[in-house]
Amino acid sequence: xxxxxxxxxxxxxxxxxxxxxxxxxxxxxxxxxxxxxxxxxxxxxxxxxxxxxxxxxxxxxxxxxxxxxxxxxxxxxxxxxxxxxxxxxxxxxxxxxxxxxxxxxxxxxxxxxxxxxxxxxxxxxxxxxxxxxxxxxxxxxxxxxxxxxxxxxxxxxxxxxxxxxxxxxxxxxxxxxxxxxxxxxxxxxxxxxxxxxxxxxxxxxxxxxxxxxxxxxxxxxxxxxxxxxxxxxxxxxxxxxxxxxxxxxxxxxxxxxxxxxxxxxxxxxxxxxxxxxxxxxxxxxxxxxxxxxxxxxxxxxxxxxxxxxxxxxxxxxxxxxxxxxxxxxxxxxxx
Numbered sequence: 001x002x003x004x005x006x007x008x009x010x011x012x013x014x015x016x017x018x019x020x021x022x023x024x025x026x027x028x029x030x031x032x033x034x035x036x037x038x039x040x041x042x043x044x045x046x047x048x049x050x051x052x053x054x055x056x057x058x059x060x061x062x063x064x065x066x067x068x069x070x071x072x073x074x075x076x077x078x079x080x081x082x083x084x085x086x087x088x089x090x091x092x093x094x095x096x097x098x099x100x101x102x103x104x105x106x107x108x109x110x111x112x113x114x115x116x117x118x119x120x121x122x123x124x125x126x127x128x129x130x131x132x133x134x135x136x137x138x139x140x141x142x143x144x145x146x147x148x149x150x151x152x153x154x155x156x157x158x159x160x161x162x163x164x165x166x167x168x169x170x171x172x173x174x175x176x177x178x179x180x181x182x183x184x185x186x187x188x189x190x191x192x193x194x195x196x197x198x199x200x201x202x203x204x205x206x207x208x209x210x211x212x213x214x215x216x217x218x219x220x221x222x223x224x225x226x227x228x229x230x231x232x233x234x235x236x237x238x239x240x241x242x243x244x245x246x247x248x249x250x251x252x253x254x255x256x257x258x259x260x261x262x263x264x265x266x267x268x269x270x271x272x273x274x275x276x277x278x279x280x281x282x283x284x285x286x287x288x289x290x291x292x293x294x295x296x297x298x299x300x301x302x303x304x305x306x307x308x309x310x311x312x313x314x315x316x317x318x319x320x321x322x323x324x325x326x327x328x329x330x331x332x333x334x335x
Contacts, residue, residue: 003325007117008125010110011172012133012198016206019141019176025321026142026314028332033068033317040070042327045101048074049127050081050116052107053234055269057315058127058135062104065320075101091257093119102327105129108235121328125319130235133165136270137173138318143311144179144225147266152178152207155262156225159184159251160295161244162191162212166204166270171195175203175210182211184219184249218248223261227268228253228295245289253296258305267296267306275301 001021011019032039047066052058059075066073083092089112095121096103105113106127117124126134145151156174158167162185171191174181181203183191190196190212200210213219220226231244258265273295274282285291300306324332 001325002330004328005123006326007123008134008322008326009113009117011134011137011169011176014176016083016176016178019138019173022138022318022321022325023142023145025325025332026318027146028139028320029320029324030314032318039068039332041324041332042101043070045327046072046074047071047102047104047323048076048096048100049104050083050106051127052078052083053128055106055128057312061135061319062125062127062323063313064316065323069320069324071101089115090119092116094121097121101227102323112259121318123323125322125326128165130233131165131168132172133169135315135319136166137169138322139311139315140170140227140268140270141173141177142318143268143307143315144166144266146310146314147307148224149176153180153181154224154226155180155222157182157184157219157261158222159219159226159228159253159257159335160231160248161185161189161229161233163189164229164233166227167191168195170227171199171210172202174208175199175206178203178206178208180209180211182213182219182223184216184251186214186251188247212257218256220257220260222268223265225266225268226253226258226261229270230272230274231295233257241285242289245285245291245294252294253300255297255299258300265305267300267303267308268311269296269301269306269308271308273301273308 049062055285063073093116102122103124104127108130110129110131113126156179158170162183171181203210232246275296275298277283
């Protein structure tokens with residue numbers, strides 16, 4: 001399969017077969033990393049990472065993946081770039097596209113990365129926008145398939161803010177791959193109707209279902225995967241914490257919820273997570289609201305059902321696959 005020159009902006013742009021190809025490629029790169037086999041297949045190329053929103057996993061995954069593939073990597077944060085301030089997105093894209101062989105963007109509106117991709121003329125990858133987080137999804141799908149051995153027919157329930165970028169992307173990923181997706185959220189935090197309808201149409205073709213519910217029993221019963229995210233996303237004002245806690249505290253992933261799920265159920269989280277008081281925000285929330293754990297309890301987060309750190313590691317292998325596939329033609333066996 002040849003994906004050379006393609007952008008990676010959202011999973012809606014990719015077919016099931018193309019996603020499976022990326023998962024297979026990820027598996028091979030992970031094995032090479034484990035076996036200490038050098039794979040500098042993109043030596044001589046250079047990429048730039050544009051971060052308007054900070055991250056641990058996304059930055060480290062792109063940097064290590066780029067260097068493992070032999071590329072030069074430049075990191076630019078919001079303070080290091082004039083994009084959108086003194087220089088338009090279009091002009092920035094045209095400059096970077098002449099200097100670099102690939103561009104990663106992590107920031108705000110999906111329209112920004114769509115504009116970057118349009119004008120850069122080189123593969124552009126979405127490290128997160130307000131609407132979508134597709135590189136996370138390839139890591140998640142890889143982790144799920146690595147654990148269960150398959151994807152089609154599994155039941156995944158996302159618990160929390162059903163409108164955020166992770167929930168949106170999971171709904172797309174599940175629809176594409178034939179996974180039954182349930183969004184368990186209060187009515188006020190349901191996903192956009194238009195995206196639901198698009199995903200429902202895709203899921204129907206692939207023999208799976210999309211369910212939106214606020215009912216705990218309906219949402220969790222028979223789940224093979226419980227997935228949650230922080231209750232307040234990056235860029236949202238601190239003032240909404242109290243409102244969001246009141247909405248989502250009944251939807252905390254805890255032992256009681258896990259007992260409603262399938263006995264083989266695993267727990268996933270894109271991280272970071274507020275599962276204890278070992279963070280500044282965690283301590284602040286405890287002092288203000290008396291809440292020791294938020295979206296997931298510490299016992300579930302650290303249980304044998306939790307694959308969150310395996311999931312985090314897999315970001316590196318899957319991002320490597322995405323970059324290689326969109327920058328190089330031909331199979332890695334030919335290298």
